Amino acid sequence: MYNRKLVFYAACLGMLVFGIVMISLGTINTFLTAKFNLNELTVGTLASLLPFGILIGSLVFGPVVDRYGYKYLLIVCSTFIGLALILIASTKTFGLIQAAFFLIGFGGGAINGGTNALVADISTENKGANLSLLGVFYGVGALGMPSAIGLLSNLFSYERIIFGIGVFVIVLVAGFCSMKFPEPKQAQGFPLRQGLSLLKNPVLVLIGFILFFESGIEGVTNNWTTTYLQQHLAVSAKDALLALPLLVLGLTLARLVLGGVLKKLSAYIVLIGCLLSALLGVIILMIAGSYTLAVTGLVLLGIGFAAGFPVILGYVGQLFESLSGTAFSIVLVIALLGNTLLNSLVGLIAHSFGIQHYLSILLGSIIAMLILLSIVLPKISKKIKI
Numbered sequence: 216m217y218n219r220k221l222v223f224y225a226a227c228l229g230m231l232v233f234g235i236v237m238i239s240l241g242t243i244n245t246f247l248t249a250k251f252n253l254n255e256l257t258v259g260t261l262a263s264l265l266p267f268g269i270l271i272g273s274l275v276f277g278p279v280v281d282r283y284g285y286k287y288l289l290i291v292c293s294t295f296i297g298l299a300l301i302l303i304a305s306t307k308t309f310g311l312i313q314a315a316f317f318l319i320g321f322g323g324g325a326i327n328g329g330t331n332a333l334v335a336d337i338s339t340e341n342k343g344a345n346l347s348l349l350g351v352f353y354g355v356g357a358l359g360m361p362s363a364i365g366l367l368s369n370l371f372s373y374e375r376i377i378f379g380i381g382v383f384v385i386v387l388v389a390g391f392c393s394m395k396f397p398e399p400k401q402a403q404g405f406p407l408r409q410g411l412s413l414l415k416n417p418v419l420v421l422i423g424f425i426l427f428f429e430s431g432i433e434g435v436t437n438n439w440t441t442t443y444l445q446q447h448l449a450v451s452a453k454d455a456l457l458a459l460p461l462l463v464l465g466l467t468l469a470r471l472v473l474g475g476v477l478k479k480l481s482a483y484i485v486l487i488g489c490l491l492s493a494l495l496g497v498i499i500l501m502i503a504g505s506y507t508l509a510v511t512g513l514v515l516l517g518i519g520f521a522a523g524f525p526v527i528l529g530y531v532g533q534l535f536e537s538l539s540g541t542a543f544s545i546v547l548v549i550a551l552l553g554n555t556l557l558n559s560l561v562g563l564i565a566h567s568f569g570i571q572h573y574l575s576i577l578l579g580s581i582i583a584m585l586i587l588l589s590i591v592l593p594k595i596s597k598k599i600k601i
Contacts, residue, residue: 217395219337223345225394226330227352228387229289232296233330234356235380236269236323243303243364246373251309261316268320269327270551276325277544280332284399288329289391292322293384300381304374324551331524332543335532336397342529343485343522344477347470350525354467358460400537413535413542421591422527423546427553428580428587429523432493434554435561435580436462436516439573443500447571450506458510465517473521483592483601486526490581490588493519497577519581533599 247253247261272292280288299315299322306312331346338345360380367376413419437459444450444458469489477485496515503509528543535542557580561573592601 217397221394222337222396223334223349225289225391225396226333227349228390229293229326229330230349230352231356231359232293232384232387233323233327234353234358235360235384236265236296236319236326236356237353238357238360243373243377246377247303247312251312253309257309260313264313264316265320266551266555268317268322269324270320270548270555272321272324272326273328273547273551274324274544276328277332277538277541279325280329280540281400281538284396285329285333286391286394286396288325289396290388292325292329293388293391295319295322296326297381297384297388300377300384304378304381324547328543328547329540331528331547332532332540333397335528335543336536336539338529338532341478342532343482343526344474346525346529347477347521348474350470350521351467351474354463354470357463358467400540413538413545418534418591418594419531419542419545420549421587421594422531423549424553425584425587425591426524426527426546426550428557428584429520429527429553430550431553431557432577432580433520433523434558435573435576436513436520438558439561439565439570440513442565443570443573444506444509447569448503448506448509450509454506458506458513461510462513462517465514466520467517469518469521470525473525477522477526481601482522482526482529483588486522487585487588489519489522490585491519492516494578494581495519497574497581501574501578516577523584530595530599530601534595 251257276288295318299318302311302315306315330349334345334349335342363380364373364376371379440462441452441455441459444455445452450458473485492515496512496517496519499512499515500509503512528546531542531546532539557576561576564572564576595601
């Protein structure tokens with residue numbers, strides 16, 4: 216029998232690793248550019264390999280955990296990430312760097328989906344609250360890696376710091392090996408027909424498209440805000456970069472608070488409240504004439520992002536308990552496609568009409584989420600408590 220608290224802590228550590236994954240390229244690309252004399256084109260290949268790996272990992276983790284359980288997924292994928300970081304720190308071959316970034320993305324995508332599905336499975340109640348607390352550790356990892364490099368770079372080389380982070384991830388693997396996890400749900404074989412039927416489930420698809428826009432606006436905000444601040448508000452590069460950690464901090468602190476709030480208030484009320492916070496954040500950014508006001512808008516955006524994934528994935532875990540891993544795979548892949556497509560759309564719009572119009576994409580996406588929620592919530596309220 217597994218220990219529920221220990222398994223939750225293990226999932227949190229796995230999510231921390233995913234936070235490291237999502238920030239890895241932006242944190243170490245300066246080091247890699249200098250080491251390998253890279254240009255924008257070659258850095259771009261790394262930027263594409265990481266999300267491609269995340270997409271593949273998100274696609275395959277669901278059937279794997281439904282058939283084989285969570286333990287092996289965490290062990291194998293954390294090992295991939297740890298060894299890939301060690302490889303980045305030690306190799307002198309750029310081709311191996313590219314392979315390492317794919318492995319980091321693949322492992323991270325699988326761990327992200329797997330840890331969310333794991334916490335949903337072990338939470339008999341308050342799924343949204345527990346998933347929100349899980350999301351706090353994403354922020355810890357995302358903030359921790361650049362902080363570690365910034366603090367230690369005066370004492371150690373980039374190679375040693377990245378190598379040390381890789382060793383830290385491998386140490387976590389040893390802990391995963393010693394633990395007991397929930398048994399696989401489909402230990403006798405994966406029911407392929409039942410799994411494929413989920414693709415035809417209209418409620419699951421609609422939920423996936425809510426996360427399509429949620430993931431999209433998170434990615435757009437992370438990727439384009441610094442450009443907006445520099446080009447539209449004439450903010451210095453240093454100040455623009457300082458604004459992003461404040462957004463992540465707002466997201467992380469909000470999820471920490473939501474861990475308690477979701478135990479007292481209905482999840483849908485919290486979700487709509489957060490979306491309204493995001494809407495207000497976008498409006499403030501649209502009218503902001505100063506750096507301070509723009510940062511206020513970004514913090515409100517971070518708070519607005521806090522409830523989306525925890526609440527929606529909590530609904531998925533309740534609706535599709537017997538195949539939760541596969542259901543999570545489907546909605547997370549749709550979410551990642553939203554991230555990719557909306558970022559590409561912003562690139563085209565910014566090139567043709569100006570970077571300020573990226574805020575229109577954020578505004579339209581939030582409105583689309585509110586419309587989709589108005590359609591989905593009445594349907595799922597007939598089956599579960601929302």
